[in-house]
Amino acid sequence: MNSRALSVVAMVSTVMAIARATEGQEGRTVADPPARPRTVWSGVFTTGQADRGGAVYARNCANCHGGGLEGADMSPALAGAAFMANWNDLTLGDLFERIRISMPADRPGTLSRQEQADVIAYVLRANQFPVGTTELPTETPALRALKFLTVQP
Amino acid sequence: MMTRRLSRAKAAWFVAAALVGGVALMTNGIAGQSGLPSTANGEWPYYTADARGTRYSPLDQITAANFNTLEVAWRFKTDNLGSRPEFKLEGTPLMVGGTLYATAGTRRAVIALDAKSGELRWVHTYPEGTRGANAPRQLSGRGLSYWTDGKGDNRILYVTPGYRLIALNAKTGQPIQTFGTHGVVDLKVGVVFGTEQPIDLETGEIGLHSTPTIVRDVVLIGSSMKEGMTVTTHNNTKGLARAFDVRTGKVLWTFNTIPRPGEVGNDTWLNNSWAINGNTGVWSQITADEELGLVYLPVESPTSDYYGGKRPGSNLFGESLVCVDLKTGKRKWHFQLVHHPIWDHDVSSAPILLDVTIDGRLRKVVALPSKQSFLYVFDRVTGEPIWPINETPVPPGDVPGEWYAPTQPIPSKPAAYGRPGLRIPEEVIDYTPEMRAQALENLKHYKWWPGNKFLYSGTLYNPPIVGDVKGLLGAVNLGNASGGTNWPGGGADPQTGIVYAQANLASFATESVAPPPAGFSDIPYQAGVVGAPFRLREAAGAGTYADVPRRREAPAPRAQPAAGAEQPLQNFSTVDGLSIVKPPYGVLAAIDLKRGDLLFQVPHGDTPDVVRNHPKLKGLTIPKTGQGGSVGLVVTKTLVILGDPQITTTAERGRGSMLRAYDKVTGKEVGAVLMPAPQSGSPMTYMVDGKQYVVVAVSGGNYSGEYIAFGLPDAPAAPRSLSSQQQ
Numbered sequence A: 001m002n003s004r005a006l007s008v009v010a011m012v013s014t015v016m017a018i019a020r021a022t023e024g025q026e027g028r029t030v031a032d033p034p035a036r037p038r039t040v041w042s043g044v045f046t047t048g049q050a051d052r053g054g055a056v057y058a059r060n061c062a063n064c065h066g067g068g069l070e071g072a073d074m075s076p077a078l079a080g081a082a083f084m085a086n087w088n089d090l091t092l093g094d095l096f097e098r099i100r101i102s103m104p105a106d107r108p109g110t111l112s113r114q115e116q117a118d119v120i121a122y123v124l125r126a127n128q129f130p131v132g133t134t135e136l137p138t139e140t141p142a143l144r145a146l147k148f149l150t151v152q153p
Numbered sequence B: 001m002m003t004r005r006l007s008r009a010k011a012a013w014f015v016a017a018a019l020v021g022g023v024a025l026m027t028n029g030i031a032g033q034s035g036l037p038s039t040a041n042g043e044w045p046y047y048t049a050d051a052r053g054t055r056y057s058p059l060d061q062i063t064a065a066n067f068n069t070l071e072v073a074w075r076f077k078t079d080n081l082g083s084r085p086e087f088k089l090e091g092t093p094l095m096v097g098g099t100l101y102a103t104a105g106t107r108r109a110v111i112a113l114d115a116k117s118g119e120l121r122w123v124h125t126y127p128e129g130t131r132g133a134n135a136p137r138q139l140s141g142r143g144l145s146y147w148t149d150g151k152g153d154n155r156i157l158y159v160t161p162g163y164r165l166i167a168l169n170a171k172t173g174q175p176i177q178t179f180g181t182h183g184v185v186d187l188k189v190g191v192v193f194g195t196e197q198p199i200d201l202e203t204g205e206i207g208l209h210s211t212p213t214i215v216r217d218v219v220l221i222g223s224s225m226k227e228g229m230t231v232t233t234h235n236n237t238k239g240l241a242r243a244f245d246v247r248t249g250k251v252l253w254t255f256n257t258i259p260r261p262g263e264v265g266n267d268t269w270l271n272n273s274w275a276i277n278g279n280t281g282v283w284s285q286i287t288a289d290e291e292l293g294l295v296y297l298p299v300e301s302p303t304s305d306y307y308g309g310k311r312p313g314s315n316l317f318g319e320s321l322v323c324v325d326l327k328t329g330k331r332k333w334h335f336q337l338v339h340h341p342i343w344d345h346d347v348s349s350a351p352i353l354l355d356v357t358i359d360g361r362l363r364k365v366v367a368l369p370s371k372q373s374f375l376y377v378f379d380r381v382t383g384e385p386i387w388p389i390n391e392t393p394v395p396p397g398d399v400p401g402e403w404y405a406p407t408q409p410i411p412s413k414p415a416a417y418g419r420p421g422l423r424i425p426e427e428v429i430d431y432t433p434e435m436r437a438q439a440l441e442n443l444k445h446y447k448w449w450p451g452n453k454f455l456y457s458g459t460l461y462n463p464p465i466v467g468d469v470k471g472l473l474g475a476v477n478l479g480n481a482s483g484g485t486n487w488p489g490g491g492a493d494p495q496t497g498i499v500y501a502q503a504n505l506a507s508f509a510t511e512s513v514a515p516p517p518a519g520f521s522d523i524p525y526q527a528g529v530v531g532a533p534f535r536l537r538e539a540a541g542a543g544t545y546a547d548v549p550r551r552r553e554a555p556a557p558r559a560q561p562a563a564g565a566e567q568p569l570q571n572f573s574t575v576d577g578l579s580i581v582k583p584p585y586g587v588l589a590a591i592d593l594k595r596g597d598l599l600f601q602v603p604h605g606d607t608p609d610v611v612r613n614h615p616k617l618k619g620l621t622i623p624k625t626g627q628g629g630s631v632g633l634v635v636t637k638t639l640v641i642l643g644d645p646q647i648t649t650t651a652e653r654g655r656g657s658m659l660r661a662y663d664k665v666t667g668k669e670v671g672a673v674l675m676p677a678p679q680s681g682s683p684m685t686y687m688v689d690g691k692q693y694v695v696v697a698v699s700g701g702n703y704s705g706e707y708i709a710f711g712l713p714d715a716p717a718a719p720r721s722l723s724s725q726q727q
Helices: A003-011 A015-025 A047-060 A081-087 A092-102 A113-126 A140-144 B008-020 B024-029 B129-133 B270-276 B433-445
Strands: A146-148 B071-077 B094-096 B099-104 B109-114 B120-124 B145-148 B154-159 B164-169 B184-186 B213-215 B218-221 B240-245 B251-256 B287-289 B294-298 B320-325 B331-336 B352-358 B361-368 B376-379 B389-393 B407-411 B475-477 B491-493 B498-504 B509-514 B586-592 B597-603 B639-643 B648-650 B654-663 B669-675 B679-688 B691-700 B703-711
Touching (some): A092 A146, B094 B145, B099 B703, B287 B352, B320 B361, B352 B491, B639 B691
Antiparallel strands (some): B094 B099, B099 B109, B109 B120, B154 B164, B287 B294, B320 B331, B352 B361, B361 B376, B475 B509, B586 B597, B639 B654, B654 B669, B691 B703
């Protein structure tokens, strides 16, 4: 699959089936391939959303998790190896729900769904996942459809 | 009363009835044990197995041959013990007489479970409102304590987040009415700051995560304050250790960890600075020698962690091991591990008491694992070091107003079991020559001491600097705040005199101070970097107690940097996303006290995802790296058992963390089973009705707190492959 095909996949999920078919013709398993889930590598947030998330982060999260998402003695880093390992193979819905029920630690429930999704966009960008042209959704089921994978599939 | 003849069906009925109330007093008889609880009959009656801190059980049903066949016997999710789930469950349960006791949840509830099934027998909670919400040490804590008079008066004692000591009837979970006031002793009463000013009972800063230690009917209680990196005053609550009568709750004695005028050590606080400083708590586990009547207090850092300019002098008993008399609390001896502490070393681990033949002499020793990864070993009667501990020059510092100790005590033996400091360049990342070169470039942003003038390239006891985004960002340390062995401590085999401890070898720290925002504190320097935004450092779980209100209003603005003046701090502590420190990142170590030698040191924990998946490391053969982090262990007849501190995802077994067994003589890994999340509390083991269990607390990332009990399959089963054990 060339890079152009990749970006198309990132934007239009219906094209994915075609891309997979091409892949199959190249010699990989073709028998009833499982639907490949969209992932954090598919360009699932926008620059504008990540920028908004940065402002929310600075107000609500940076005090414990650090201005550079580096964490502190007692608060986990939100960028880098440990963060990636903690969320690998889960979904953005899992990450969203973790934030929703427990963060900010001293006043959970004070961020709106939009603010939470924006913070996740900011964190994804800081972890160098690709920017896309559509914003992250704010509903948990839709976020659950977006897989967090450390390694690009 | 219930007897052993009671049928299983009837026993089950009684247990069920216990939950509804009234007849629970009979449940303790199920195991039919007599005498005092002990690991010798398959129980786990102390947080550290026994009062001596060994974490040792002689059980041997679970072995190298069958560890891989372990399966989940039961699990207990703690989400609803409090108003919100907890993601940092650190407890180690006790097991006495067929009942498992533990703390759990964001309210630090006490639970009693059937040790065979995990079924809830009773639950106790003590809502503390704003006092709990103000607590410096929140969440479920490390556990609780058991006491019996041997005649049927069986009690559970624990410390609430709001610093109350509560005694419960072990059979019913009801408070002991004759203990304190209706079962409660207010531990804040008698706690002071300054020159004996009492702290406020509602807002005064003190708490405790560790468990009471009970020996000879005496309850020993330590103290803990907020994290000490960024604090508002040097005149904080003064640490202390106290003893209480287990029957009445009456205070028996108080040991002042900051000595008062006339007490030994007061003169180590120059300019009367004892009067205006605090902290110096006893937050790690206290252990005791019941026969000798001696108590061992691990004392932490004074105010504040990284700046001590308001407390010139060596500051006894800061970062000292103190031995006191069990009956009177009078000091017998002490040893200060770090003079004038300014690195947050604390004394992190429970002192381990062993009787070992060394050089032909039976010695009663106390061995102390540490964040430095030194095992400090003393004659526990006299305090004399078993092997020389030499005062050694350490790097000087230049923070305005700071007072520096020119030397620090360094044990000559045993050799360090982790990394007290970072040898540069020898211990710097070297997967590829380019990475090594980049790391050495990165290290130019930090202070360390090339050459051999100081140990470990001057990164052991390397004093914090005034960091500046336009200059050096901090002083490199490795074996301090989160390095080596932290609160989970170590363990030991009392028969062989071998001590076991896990150590974090990759806790690269760059210690720096800077003036805090105006009006924040009366301490002129706090953890921070000039030109970078000031950050308040809070303990894990701060503000997450069950009674912290779920506020809906917008947060109050925090101290904000001057507009445009400050940028997030650049991080040079990684190279291509990898630790700047070379593997191993974490080890399990064994130290043989008979000879003072390191017996083995093996990487513990799967190689992290970031290493296994790293594009620049493709094609390289990388031996198992182990993991950073801090985990406790249990020692059995033949094994050392501990879980991974991190989560990893591998093709073979998917996402999870492994609970591992090591041959305790060779260090060879002999088995592993999958857990759904990292080990967050130290494991324990026990036997009920002929079956051995291992219980471990797991949590972290997306996974909320859970106690998981593993046991062998009830029917004989063929060994299974690793992949079949996914849960």
